[in-house]
Amino acid sequence: MDQGKTPRPGFFRCLQNVVGCAIVLGLFAVCSLQIAGAQSSPVHIRFDADSRVFRIDAANTTYVLGINENQQVQTLYWGRQLAEGDHFSAAKAMPEAASFDLSVNTTPQEFVGWGGGLYVEPDLKITFPNGNRDLVLKYLSHKIEGDQLSITMKDISLDVYVTLQYKADGETGILRRSAEIENRTDAPFTIEQVFAGTWNLPRGTDYRLRYLTGRWAGENTVQEQPVHPGKTVLESRRGTTGAQNNPWFAIDRIGNNDAEDGNVWFGALGWSGSWKITVEQDQLQQVRVSGGPNSFDFDYRLQKGEHFQTPYFYGGYSSDGIGGASRLLHRFEIDSLVPHAPHPALRPVLYNSWEATGFDVNEAGQLALAEKAASIGVERFVMDDGWFGQRKDDRAGLGDWYVNPQKFPHGLKPLIDKVHSLGMDFGLWVEPEMVNPDSDLYRKHPDWVLNFPDRPRTEGRHQLVLNLARPDVRAYVFQFLDKLLNENDIAFFKWDYNRNWSEPGWPAVASEDEKKVYVDFTRNYYSILEELREKHPKVEIESCSGGGSRVDLGVLRYVDEFWTSDNTDAFDRLLIQNGFTYAYSPGVMMAWVTDSPTWVNNRTLSLPYRFLSSMQGSLGIGANLNKWTTEDFATAKQMIAQYKAIRETVQRGSLYRLITPEHDSEQSVTESVARDGHQAVVFAFLHSSMEGYPYPRLYLRGLDAHARYRITAMDGKPANGTPAEASGAYWMEHGLDVQLRGDFQAAAFTLERQ
Structure with missing residues (x-):
């Protein structure tokens, strides 16, 4: 995708070897x-x-x-x-x-x-x-x-x-x-x-x-x-x-x-x-x-x-x-x-260590978290920020992509081996396009960042943006990512990007070519992703940018999922996830269960509510498992098992927004129907009951009117008198009544075609 030059194979692949249609005038109109x-x-x-x-x-x-x-x-x-x-x-x-x-x-x-x-x-x-x-x-x-x-x-x-x-x-x-x-x-x-x-x-x-x-x-x-x-x-x-x-x-x-x-x-x-x-x-x-x-x-x-x-x-x-x-x-x-279309793998249930450890990661702490994650059915363990360079906080270390020897004296292999022995694959957080001024890379190559000569270099989150348009920067980023994958059995990168541009200068080229940086940076970003995937076809990648700041159909050709938002408050996420799915599939929408109350609103929500909110997308766990009770582990294990039974329907099925959370709605309801129609999954949420009114009747969509469907509650209860089995026509025309009363309540049901 070398714009302005001969394109590389990939995103900017030109139409080549196109065979013309011969128009024989007088013989064929x-x-x-x-x-x-x-x-x-x-x-x-x-x-x-x-x-x-x-x-x-x-x-x-x-x-x-x-x-x-x-x-x-x-x-x-x-x-x-x-x-x-x-x-x-x-x-x-x-x-x-x-x-x-x-x-x-x-x-x-x-x-x-x-x-x-x-x-x-x-x-x-x-x-x-x-x-x-x-x-x-x-x-x-x-x-x-x-x-x-x-x-x-x-x-x-x-x-x-x-x-x-x-x-x-x-x-x-x-x-x-x-x-x-x-x-x-x-x-x-x-x-x-x-x-x-x-x-x-x-x-x-x-x-x-x-x-x-x-x-x-x-x-x-x-x-x-x-x-x-x-x-x-x-x-x-x-x-x-x-x-x-x-x-x-x-x-x-x-x-x-x-x-x-x-x-x-x-x-x-x-x-x-x-x-x-x-x-x-x-x-x-x-x-x-x-x-x-x-x-x-x-x-x-x-x-x-x-x-x-x-x-x-x-x-x-x-x-x-x-x-x-x-x-x-x-x-x-x-x-x-998406990569591997038309048959991409289903998104695994993921655990990420960020909320449990922040920057304070080490081998012993990650091993303990991995054991806890495996016990509830997690399939992918991801170590987040803090494992590399002299990274103790967000002020230093970005750009120095070597394993910190104090935190991991034997490298990553002991941790990865343990994760594999527990039946999970291993993922790692990286932020390849950024550098801290307090880093060996910046001290060696201060010219590698976007900058205007003799002007201040504006920092965001104590970091600067590497000019990925430069061939030497592009080579450096690919080489360290490739080295990590060659030396470690890594299945997944959480690729983060935590600030926007400032001073978008490229003083190494002629002044009349400097503004090419907007295109050449992006094309080199794509080419790195493409080359990594060609060399390491099993690696999966998440696009993350301080939440959902790099979500688009361009990068979706190279990544397997998107980080939707840093806001993991399960109620707020109903609205955020609703908007996301107007344009993007739930199959690429990461949704985490995190601790309650969250840092966002200091709102307390039950663990089942948090799970059901996240189960509408690709399920991840981001909570601090070190603080969970025995009951929390039991609830999580049960709900993860339930999710695995419905995830193909959620991630690949047809989504119907029965009630949207838009316009300050007190309710939010989604329904997903499997491609072959064998299963439907309904998620219902209530903000607050008002004046004793019952929850609205739900008129389902996308079912076979002549088939029979058996309803099962994953969490919550249907109203008294609801049949255990009825026709698709019944569920769509008569509807489903749900028992939801109180504040921040949720329920979920499956309907299986008989």
């Missing part, structure tokens, strides 16, 4: 090629040579684009799958609305350069050496190969080529878009803004935008607002994804409050650096959504013969409401994105 083995693939991409219209059909979605009389690539349709016999007339550029709004602005284009009178958000803006900044792209050619379409465009006079790339997923209908910019001119030019492309929605004035906002310990808050004339910008300028906005959006119709019905257009940007998504309703009510690397403080000089490959921008459509949109994304992520 339509050229249609399907993916090899068409009987097993539902993706169809066709090109009508007469109308010059492309049609992409995948799952329940149809996407149509065409080449209009101005040689612009124009969106014609995106929505529910159309009939096979439905055809589109040739694309027609929209007329100008006035001398102030030329046709280039009113026509819904797939990808447009800044030039020719454009005023809406451009997908590409370039400055040329002579000062020219005008770029007008026209259709040149196209290729179709199975489930992939590429369309090449060129400037009207300059040798600037842009290839639009589309790949359709046959199971979900999700379309992956990207663009490759190529410089065939005789001189370098500077890219000042570049997006993967633009999604155009049908013209309308009644759209609602959903997106996710947050902060440290308060991630994934679902926001809703009408799409107004003008522009809404979702972005991060922090060097990485950030918790303040997440690069995901969903758009439906105002007034549609049924989570399981209605048209929803949704998308997510696969990029872990600074990013931007703009949602723009123009003066003629056309809605456009564009996304890519953030243009703030950014430019990228492209030399003659070089290519720039954008990140992927994923988009999908659901007619089953926001719930259906989430389930499509979940399925796509698990089956197509």
Whole structure:
């Protein structure tokens, strides 16, 4: 993924060896090629040579684009799958609305350069050496190969080529878009803004935008607002994804409050650096959504013969409401994105030592915790911060990745061997992209951090950010991680990242290339992950960034799970996890059971409540087991066993939000249904009873109406009179009554198909 140069295999892999579709004019009006083995693939991409219209059909979605009389690539349709016999007339550029709004602005284009009178958000803006900044792209050619379409465009006079790339997923209908910019001119030019492309929605004035906002310990808050004339910008300028906005959006119709019905257009940007998504309703009510690397403080000089490959921008459509949109994304992520897809391993039950020991780790203490963790059924033991260098607190040691000889005089092997003997695998916390000024690495290489010469170096958490864009820094980070894996039987890295960028300078390169740091840092981050996984295919990795500050579809191609939030208060997590699952699968959402009361709110919650909250995702234990009672261990052992019986359904099944915790709801209810339908799991939570009202009746979803299901309580009780077994129709139409009264109560049930 070497942007601006020949890309490495991986995230920024260009479409190569693409076989063209031969259009035989006069003999065939339509050229249609399907993916090899068409009987097993539902993706169809066709090109009508007469109308010059492309049609992409995948799952329940149809996407149509065409080449209009101005040689612009124009969106014609995106929505529910159309009939096979439905055809589109040739694309027609929209007329100008006035001398102030030329046709280039009113026509819904797939990808447009800044030039020719454009005023809406451009997908590409370039400055040329002579000062020219005008770029007008026209259709040149196209290729179709199975489930992939590429369309090449060129400037009207300059040798600037842009290839639009589309790949359709046959199971979900999700379309992956990207663009490759190529410089065939005789001189370098500077890219000042570049997006993967633009999604155009049908013209309308009644759209609602959903997106996710947050902060440290308060991630994934679902926001809703009408799409107004003008522009809404979702972005991060922090060097990485950030918790303040997440690069995901969903758009439906105002007034549609049924989570399981209605048209929803949704998308997510696969990029872990600074990013931007703009949602723009123009003066003629056309809605456009564009996304890519953030243009703030950014430019990228492209030399003659070089290519720039954008990140992927994923988009999908659901007619089953926001719930259906989430389930499509979940399925796509698990089956197509995560490492080892479409058959990734289930997430093991994990124990992490941080809350028990903090920085004060040593061999004896970790051995004792490992024995306690194994006794309750934990499958992975993870030692957190404090094991390396001169690490006694957060002020020193980052960058010095050798095992501390005072804490572990015999290295990590005795601990790892003990963990293995207890039936668990071993994981380790690392923070590879950071350095403390109080470290041997910084004293040796102070030039390795992001910095502006002769300016202060702002510290966050007493640390600075290594400039991973530098080849020597990239090599150092890979080498020490590779060494750890070569010398120790490590199954898992918790890869942390605990501050955002400041002073993003790169004084080792020419001044006109310094702003490449935003892209080259991220591409080197991906390449390290990719190379580690190629060399150590069994290692698993968690993306962690002070909680959920690096969660996106870009890094999900290289990691197995996300740390959702440092806030592990089980009640707060209902809201945080709810927002997370709008965009990301519960199968990649880590959720820990920690001590009560938590540091966040000083709120006391029962151990069963804390377990049930965490069992809605990938279960981990982070509590200080040294303080647990005999009863705590017994409860934990029972609930972990219960989780193992349902985790495939929770991690891989279809999620229904029966009651969301949004808008200060007193209740929160989720239901997960196994892919084969044999099991459903219901989690119900109550904040506080009010005036003696009973808990709302729960109307289940996703069951086979004609099958019989037997209900079993994992924790809590169904209401008196609830049948032990009933039809799917009964549970969905009559519903389930639950006995929940009091404050901070929870219950969970399984339904097994008979």
